[in-house]
Amino acid sequence: MARExxxxxxxxxxxxxxxxxFDLIDFLQQLSERxxxxxxxxxxxxxxxxxxxVLQVLAxxxxxxxxxxxxxxxxxxxxxxxxxxxxxxxxxxNLEDPNAQQAWPxxxxxxxxxxxxxxxxxxxxxxxxxxxALGLFQTSGRPLSDADATLAQALADVATIAILQQRTLxxxxxxxxxxxxALTSRIVLEQVKGILAERWQVxxxxxxxxxxxxxxxxxxxxxxxxxxxxDGAFDTEQIPRPPQHR
Amino acid sequence: xxxxxxxxxLRLLQLDVGFDAAAEVAARAAExxxxxxxxxxxxxxxxxxELMWCTDQAAGRFEDVQLTLGEGPGPEAARTGxxxxxxxxAQVRPERWPALNGETSGLDVRAVFCFPMGIGAIRVGVLTxxxxxxxxxxxxxxxxxxxxxxxxxxxxxxxxxAGLDGTVPADSADTLLHAVVHQATGMxxxxxxxPLSQALLRLRAHAYSSGxxxxxxxxxxxxxxLRLDHNGNDNGxxxxxxxxxxx
Numbered sequence: 050m051a052r053e054x055x056x057x058x059x060x061x062x063x064x065x066x067x068x069x070x071f072d073l074i075d076f077l078q079q080l081s082e083r084x085x086x087x088x089x090x091x092x093x094x095x096x097x098x099x100x101x102x103v104l105q106v107l108a109x110x111x112x113x114x115x116x117x118x119x120x121x122x123x124x125x126x127x128x129x130x131x132x133x134x135x136x137x138x139x140x141x142x143n144l145e146d147p148n149a150q151q152a153w154p155x156x157x158x159x160x161x162x163x164x165x166x167x168x169x170x171x172x173x174x175x176x177x178x179x180x181x182a183l184g185l186f187q188t189s190g191r192p193l194s195d196a197d198a199t200l201a202q203a204l205a206d207v208a209t210i211a212i213l214q215q216r217t218l219x220x221x222x223x224x225x226x227x228x229x230x231a232l233t234s235r236i237v238l239e240q241v242k243g244i245l246a247e248r249w250q251v252x253x254x255x256x257x258x259x260x261x262x263x264x265x266x267x268x269x270x271x272x273x274x275x276x277x278x279x280d281g282a283f284d285t286e287q288i289p290r291p292p293q294h295r
Numbered sequence: 296x297x298x299x300x301x302x303x304x305l306r307l308l309q310l311d312v313g314f315d316a317a318a319e320v321a322a323r324a325a326e327x328x329x330x331x332x333x334x335x336x337x338x339x340x341x342x343x344x345e346l347m348w349c350t351d352q353a354a355g356r357f358e359d360v361q362l363t364l365g366e367g368p369g370p371e372a373a374r375t376g377x378x379x380x381x382x383x384x385a386q387v388r389p390e391r392w393p394a395l396n397g398e399t400s401g402l403d404v405r406a407v408f409c410f411p412m413g414i415g416a417i418r419v420g421v422l423t424x425x426x427x428x429x430x431x432x433x434x435x436x437x438x439x440x441x442x443x444x445x446x447x448x449x450x451x452x453x454x455x456x457a458g459l460d461g462t463v464p465a466d467s468a469d470t471l472l473h474a475v476v477h478q479a480t481g482m483x484x485x486x487x488x489x490p491l492s493q494a495l496l497r498l499r500a501h502a503y504s505s506g507x508x509x510x511x512x513x514x515x516x517x518x519x520x521l522r523l524d525h526n527g528n529d530n531g532x533x534x535x536x537x538x539x540x541x542x
Contacts, residue, residue, distance in 0.1 A: 100441035102296065105472055114517070117474045124472045225437060226377045229411075233376030236415030239474045240491055243481020243517070253478045253517055279416030279481075279491065 052087065056200070059083050063207050072270035073231055074238060075261075076211050077108035084204055085110045088197045090185040091165065094120040095208050096129050097173070097181035099232055104129055104181060107212075107235050112257050119156075119163055120184055127156040129182040132170035136179045138202065140169045141192035166190050169198075171205040180209060180228065234272035241275040248285060255291045263288040300327035301439040305446050321348040324443055328436050330424040332404075334358040335412075337420040337451060338373070344420060353403045354425045360398045361423075367395045369421045372409035376418070378441065379409045382431040405429045408437075410444035412451065415477055417492045419451045452495060479513035483523055497523050 062079065065071070077095045084093035094109040094116070106120040123129040128139040142149055144167055150157045160168060165186040173181040183205040185193070193201070212231055213224050238257075245256035264274050277283035297305075304324045308317070325333040332354025336344045344362050349355040361367035368379035381387060384405055389396060406426040412419040422444040424432075432440070476498070484494035498516070501523055502509040515521035 100438060100445060103472065106474070114474060114478070121472050121474065223378075223380055225434075226380065229441075230375055230377035233411075233413075233415060236477050237376075239477030240415045240417075240481040240484075242474075243478035243483075244485055245481075246478070246517075247482040247485035253482075276416060 055083070055087050059087070059204070059207070063211070071211075072272055073211060074108055074234055075264075075271045077208055078110070078112070080204060080208055080211070081108050081110035084183070084185065084201070087204075088185065088201055089187065089189070089191060089193065090169070091188040092116055092186040094184040095173075095181065096120060096123065096133075096184060097212065097228060097232060098133060098179075100229070104133060105232055105235065107181075107231055112261075113254055115163060119159055119186075122156045122159055123184065126153045127184075128153075128168055128170035129184045132172050132182045133179055136172050136174065138169070138171050138198065140171075140198055142168050142170075143190065144168060160186065164188055167192075169193050169201065171198075171201045173205045173209045175209055175213065175224065180212075183208065234275070237275045237279050238271065241278045244278060245285060245288075249290045250293050251291050259288060259291040296435075296438065297442045298327065298435060298439050301442060303327075304443065308446055308450065317348060318350070321350045325350045325424065328424055328432070328440055328443075330408075330432075331427045332357075332425045334423045334425075335420060335447060336362060336369070336423070337412075338418050344373075347420070351425070353427070354423065356402055357399055357404050357407065357425055358423055360395065360402075364392075364394050364398065366392045368392075368407050368409040369423050372411040373413070373418050373421050376411050376413060376415070378411065378437070380432065380437070381407045383429040385429070403427050406431075408432055408440065410440050412444045412448040414448065414452070414495065415491075417452070417480075417490075417495060419448050419492070422447060452492060452499070473510050473513065475517050476509055476513045479516040482516055486522060487525055 059080070062076070062083075081093040081095060084090060092110050095107045096104040097107045099105050103124050105124070106117055109116050109120060120129075128142050132139050144157050144160050144165060165188060167187045167190055169185040169187070171183040171185065172179050173183060183201065185201060187193075213227055241260065242253040242257050245260055246253040249256060249259070251259075260274075261271060263269070264271050274283065278285055301324075304320060304327055307320045307323065321333055321335070325331070332351030333348065334346060334350070334354050334357075335348035336346050336358055339345050346355065346358055346362070349358070358369065361369040368381050372379045384399075384407060387396075404425045404427065406429050408424050410422040412422060422440065424440060479498055480491055480495045483489075483497055484491045487494065487497065489497070498512055499509060502512045505512070512521065516523070
């Protein structure tokens, strides 16, 4: 698909999210996947600040637990934290640069071990306030082009709009309440990955793939279905089990 | 960023031994938040909840009504895991909480703000603050209240371990950033057939007794290198820890 068509598709999806009852985590995950398709990056994550001003992972282009952990490492160090605090984008940071290794002694080597060569952080802004950051990893040393940087900022803005306009709450009062709902949903999803992995005797990543396939096929919102499962209000036997390894 | 006042409240909370002796801390928290009343109710399994903190009669009555009816900003905050801020109760559409209005109209409560205490699907309780006058909380007050709710959550979920020798568990708020801790919680809840809150307690107890970080223990559980037995130990070693039967 041509780049222009790809971009158009993203904005159609955004428009849909405004009309339909949509699932935030699922939407942000798809948006992260789109970032990887549209920009010259290998992985993308959406990070949102919690009440302690600590960045939490809401979604990533790949739900692989290792990638999630890499984003989680950025809660107290890394370009996303710097970007969140300064409100300014940080692009084309070479992870092999001794300065990067020194500035982020845990994050930089972990990112390198995962095969990433450079990284970028784009602020998610709500008016003058920064609420989080988009983290973009590259496996090549090519700097992010100006066009890509501009588009990345547009996608970060779209993520912000999506978080703030979700109507999953029957009566949403405030932006902060929306942000908290999103963060809670993310944790429920992780708890449910564990529940399903143990019931099915598979890895948490495999459990998530089967869970998401079922939710999408049956038009369930991921967060809503996850809450039902965590509360024991949904019979998980209905979900086709992934193959076991043990 | 939390205020100096709330930082002091959290310090007092750390020193305190339990919810019972906390009346002074609660009053101080209410003062710091600039509200007329503050309550903390803890979930005690199923739909039941127990009032643990109460600084003011009207606030306590309001909370009682919410708990009895099972509707209102408090139950909604508990259900969604997101704060519910009502700066003017008179402006709430009647159909939102149909029964609440009639039961609370006589109380001297004009604004209510509810902050959930919990971790994902684990619901510990609700922190509720009320005012006799209408008007929103400031951003700073909302932030302070969220941090207090978080600290109370940690206390409620860590109190079993803390009871052993009076110290709080070694894991910090940061450990809850790690997806793997929540995944391990889900796995242990299935393995031991206990609620998620119990599963997290077992994980914390194990981390505490083995002197290892909660994230390490969680990684081992998720990788199936470690399996807790019904006493919260791995493979029957060590001493069993007392764990509350409460949800």
